[in-house]
Amino acid sequence: MTRITKAVFPVAGLGTRFLPATKAMPKELLPIIDKPIIQFAVEEAIGAGITELVFVTGRNKRAVGDHFDANLELESQLLAKGKKELRDLVRNIVPEGVSCIFVRQPEPLGLGHAVLCAAPAVGNNPFAVLLADDFMQGETLPTAALVAAFDQKPQNLLSVSEVSAEEVSKYGILRPGERGADGLISVKGLVEKPAREDAPSRLASFGRYVFTPEVFAVLRTLKPGAGGEIQLADAIDQLAEAGKVAAISNPSQRYDCGSKFGYLTAIVDHALAHPDYRTRFLDLLRDRLTGPGCSQ
Structure with a gap:
């Protein structure tokens, strides 16, 4: 069985809800005290056994790559000033044995298109997708739970949580099937941002996923959906209708940093x-x- 060692981070968004702060700085680098949001997502992936990080970037996102790249000048200055602890902190943002790949999304054509842009780097392998806007805290984080579930039964997987009826219009909402003895919920479909009265459940899919490479074939044939973009939710819905998607409950506390x-x-x-x-x-x-x- 192929283990999941690759994770995709779509970071090409403009972050317009945080303007003017994000005019020159990527929203993914907004800090939670002293650590940028994207670094928490990267640490979550590494903690789940991921060793290849694929960042799908856009214009004005060079700073994301700079954050995860070595900065020898800064390290040298910190060491010269006797600040070895800070030098080690900067040096070990990406630990030894973990590699970073940067892929360009040439146009902002949607989350599904961003994931599709990662196909050459992912190849014919299963992979995780993490959206940095969803900041997770807890003893067990969702990517580790998804990878463990995939190890038991390889398939496309979503991390889900129950939301209030007032919030269903903000998320992709599951058309759920049965819950198995293993805790997995079969997914019959995914409805993107339904009206409260039309929601098939209150189980919402958040920014943590595991996919088999078959998702790329679906994304390549998708027509533009909501907003004229290639929507990842539409690909998930298509796979779900074919009986190829399951969901697990998010074991952590989620914060919508978008x-x-x-x-x-x-x-x-x-x-x-x-x-x-x-x-x-x-x-x-x-x-x-x-x-x-x-x-x-």
Whole structure:
């Protein structure tokens, strides 16, 4: 059986919801305290056994590659100033044995098209897809859970969570089948952003996937969907109708860092869990909530 060693990171989006901050800086490099969002996704993939990272980039995304590339000048300066710990931190962003490949998406033709652009780098191998906007925290992260499920039964897999009825119009919603004894949910279809009254369930697919290479054949034949783009959700729906998709429950806490409030929530919760900042940050919050001028 072929193990999953490749992961695709679509990072070509413009990040318009965070303008003007993202005018010159990729949204994927927005920090959660001192680490960019994309690095958390990369660490999640590496923790799941991924050794080949495929970044699908677009215009003005060179900084993403620079972040994961070596910076010998910076490392030399840090070492000269006696800051070996910081030098090691910078040097080990991508650990030894893990490689990075950068592929260009020439036009912003949708998430499905971005994944298709990675086909030459992925080849005839199963692979994971991680969307950096979905920041995950927990003891077990979704990519590790997906890879483990694939090891047990190789197939296309989605990570899903239940959302409120008010939120179904924001996500791809499953038409679920039966849940097996192994915890896998058969997927009969995927409806992209349905109206509340039309949603077939409240199980939403988020930005973590595992695919077999057959998804590329589907993406190549897809016609443009919503927004005139090649939609990954449409490819998943087609595979699901053929009985080739299953889902597992997301075992972690997800933050939607594609929205400003989700991004702010991620920063707050990460600070509250951080051993260096937790106590001082709690004191700061208490001070702000009880200080002069605070309305209860």
